Amino acid sequence: MTDRAPQPVDRQLPTEESRDLLVLVREIAQREIRPRAAEEEETGRFPREVFTLLSESGLLGLPYAGESGGGDQPYEVYLQVLEELAAARLTVGLGVSVHSLACHGLAAYGTKEQQAAHLPDMLGGGLLGAYCLSEPAAGSDAASLTTKAVRDGDDWLITGTKAWITHGGVADFYTVLARTGAPGAKGITAFLVPGDAPGLTAAVPEKKMGMKGSPTAQLHFDGVRVPDSRRIGEEGQGFTIALAALDAGRLGIAACAIGVAQAALDEALAYALGRKQFGHPIADFQGLRFMLADMATKIEAGRALYLAAARLRDAGKPFSRQAAMAKLFCTDAAMAVTTDAVQVLGGYGYTADFPVERLMREAKVLQIVEGTNQIQRMVIARHLAGPETR
The missing domain is CATH 1.20.140.10 (Butyryl-CoA Dehydrogenase, subunit A, domain 3)
Structure with a gap:
């Protein structure tokens, strides 16, 4: 049996634009997401084409500034879009949330030059992001992470392993937290790493009890070279x-x-x-x-x-x-x-x-x-x- 379409929630949205936006989201969910959700979750198929469609529809960068390719929507509206998408298929709703999380560091702490160079493609150019904080031995205690970034001239060399990465192996970019200083929260720095960077490999995705269509995998960084121009914020500001x-x-x-x-x-x-x-x-x-x-x-x-x-x-x-x-x-x-x-x-x-x-x-x-x-x-x-x- 396929999922039934839910009864529309009576939402209090602030503008006519946001109301039209929810209508668009419901149409996409009903036409492109819900009908295939059960079958694709059972087979573990990742719906990359859905994320491409969402990007083309302006739905991957909703809470970010329009001048950077975002949708200029308040969080109040963006979250209700996530709710609609997750009701149709959690792999999609959670995937959009993770992508937004991966964009946050650059949007909030990046330089104007960095934002101009990267955000338009990240928010509306068809790219998909992931967020790399957790490690095999650093979950709830994230400040104890051990992945290292070492200076090499104008570059950084990142070495270590990240764990439980949603979109691991399929993302186009990763926001990576790595240790550049002493142990503890103050020795961590954030980097924007391309998904195809040499030395970056993904392990076989985890076998999970649910969300089988959303790949969750370890990422291995073997001396991944990242220019300092892709460092987000100041050194030690990562946490x-x-x-x-x-x-x-x-x-x-x-x-x-x-x-x-x-x-x-x-x-x-x-x-x-x-x-x-x-x-x-x-x-x-x-x-x-x-x-x-x-x-x-x-x-x-x-x-x-x-x-x-x-x-x-x-x-x-x-x-x-x-x-x-x-x-x-x-x-x-x-x-x-x-x-x-x-x-x-x-x-x-x-x-x-x-x-x-x-x-x-x-x-x-x-x-x-x-x-x-x-x-x-x-x-x-x-x-x-x-x-x-x-």
């Missing part, structure tokens, strides 16, 4: 750049999570209205009606939370705490809603004939990526009570 990108990226994950949850609710509701037992649609039974009500409430609460954080960002106000809260709540909600959707469908929900089992498997990764939900709780607590004193 600051990484954290700023992750604050914004966490909102992208939150929006994707609500998209997955909304897709699961739509499937569960359609099934409950059509499935009859004891002479009545199962949606008539109070136990199931209450489940659907709780699912819908979690989704609405999560959507309101990520949009509130996005509006803070758009207003230039601090939003790190709210971004962590949104990522935590929305991804936990997605896991709960998709699990309940499988339960609503009963035995059918446990089969690949219906999409809810895939949605449940995909929801799990959202509690892990871009900072596990345990890390989000640490971030929130530090905002409330200050750093740990131990």
Whole structure:
């Protein structure tokens, strides 16, 4: 069975332009993404042509400045686009979020010359990006990364291994965090590395329980030569750049999570209205009606939370705490809603004939990526009570 088209969410968008944008996104999702999602996830096919279409449609650079090839859209609008894309297929929604994350460092910290040279192609020229922070031994403790960048005249030589890289091996460029100084957060620098750089190779993609169409792989850097003109920000500023990108990226994950949850609710509701037992649609039974009500409430609460954080960002106000809260709540909600959707469908929900089992498997990764939900709780607590004193 193919995924049913979800009921359109009644969104409060700020302009007519943004409303037209959502109409375009829904049309692309309905025509190009949703019909092939189940089959391509089962076979592990990466839909590169979809990302090319999104780039041609101006959807890969929405939250960035128009003068650099972006869409000049507020984060409030961009995140709702991500939600729509993720509801159709998480590989696409999350892929757009990762691409935006990979562009953030150059857009926010690059020189005007760097931005003019690279951003137009990154944002609207058909290129696809990836973000390289994690390593085999440096996940939650990202400041302990060991990939090194050593000066060699006007260049840098990067050596090491990055892990859990979404779009690893298929990206056209990578934002790479590498150690250029002493141990700790202050010794890290950011670089923009071409995907075809000599000495850069990708391992076989990881075998995952979900998102099989999205390649996740280790990247090996064997003396990869990068000119200093591709260094982003100052030497030693890399960890600051990484954290700023992750604050914004966490909102992208939150929006994707609500998209997955909304897709699961739509499937569960359609099934409950059509499935009859004891002479009545199962949606008539109070136990199931209450489940659907709780699912819908979690989704609405999560959507309101990520949009509130996005509006803070758009207003230039601090939003790190709210971004962590949104990522935590929305991804936990997605896991709960998709699990309940499988339960609503009963035995059918446990089969690949219906999409809810895939949605449940995909929801799990959202509690892990871009900072596990345990890390989000640490971030929130530090905002409330200050750093740990131990």
